[in-house]
Amino acid sequence: MKKLLYFGILMIYANLSLAEVSAWVDNNPVVVGEMFRLHIEAKNVDDPEEPDLSVIRGLQVLNRSVQNQTSIVGTSITRTVNWTYVMLAPSSGNYRIPALQVGSEKTIPIALKAEESSQSPNNQIVRLEVDVSPKKVYPQQQVIIRVRIIRTGAQLENESLTPFELAGTQIEKVNQRSFRKVKNGKRQLITEISYVLLPEKSGTLLLPQLRYQGNEIRGGNSQGNFGNFGNFGNIFQQRGRRIFSNSEAQTIQVKALPAGFKGWWLPAAKLELEEQWLPDPPEFRVGEPVTRTLTVSAYGVFGNQIPELSFELPEKMKAYADQPSIETVKTQEGLKGTRVEKWAIIPGQAGRLELPEISVAWWDVRKD
Secondary structure, eight states, X not given: OHHHHHHHHHHHHHHHXXXXXXXEESOSSEETTOOEEEEEEEESOSSOOOOOGGGOOSOEEEEEEEEEEEEEETXXXXXXXXXXXXXXXXXXEEEEEOOOEETTEEOOOXXXXXXXXXXXXXXHXXXXXXXXXXXXXXTTOOEEEEEEEEEESOEEEEEEEOXXXXXXXXXXXXXXXXXXXXXTTEEEEEEEEEXXXXXXXXXXXXXXXXXXXXXXXXXXXXXXXXXXXXXXOOXXXXXXXXXXXXXXXXXXXXXXXXXXXXXXXXXXXXXXXEEEEESXXXXXXXXXXXXXXXXXXXXXXXXXXSOOOOOOOOTTEEEEEOOOEEEEEEXXXXXXXXXXXXXXXXXXXXXXXXXXXXXXXXXXTTOO
């Protein structure tokens, strides 16, 4: 019995001694302005707290994710926590990711090199353009980002584009269209993808480089994944070289809220408030309900950004509200949020009763 107990203590001690922390990047060297990932893995670390990345100088952290996993093999239990950080090097040079503390363990430092992207003739085949408008906004104000993939004189397949990943923002794809044109006697296939971006707080946002890649097809008529989804081309087509193209990194300035502003913040390009009655025109009778519907439409915001409507009724009237309807429509021009509220209004006595006005406070970003 003593031998068995002693063996069990050794096994427990062995499991506890297997704590291990490691860190690595998926590319080294990395390209300036192009996103890369830093991975940190902790195995069997007691109470592993997220590492503090503020000790990393010069590199920008765009986004993060965490994953927990437990595996059991025989009598061995392994608890693993993985942190993944999307990062960016703003300029060329040598960077250092120092030893990062996770629990009682530390990672090994990483020497990272950032290089400028090499410009090659591939960029004449595919050009990547990114338009950002406007470049100076308030928090929660809509920014329209249009990405254009311009293919000239080539057929491509297996096309891909790095996704937007930008911490402190809300990004939504709102539209995608493809069209053809002729420029300088050469045919072009253009795919335009539109996004909206809403920053959460004031400061400077760096929109990182986007990277396109695809395979050139020789002797075929494939239009690529962006131009014609589901077109697998001819099996006798010959796959050519790999094509790459990068966009330019851009910055967005997010201004502080106007001085002295108080209340619900609603930065919109346009706002409409509509009223409907049922029956129309309304006929008020004591004890009988009349339905009042108010619709708020705000351009450049999500529907859930529109505040709840409220008003005070005269003492001799009662109102019963329905559940509000909140929607967001996404178009090439951006967002259109709507909030619809309905009330059943019942007069309690005969005579003249006055309903107060209803107003919605908002900030007109076009006149700022």
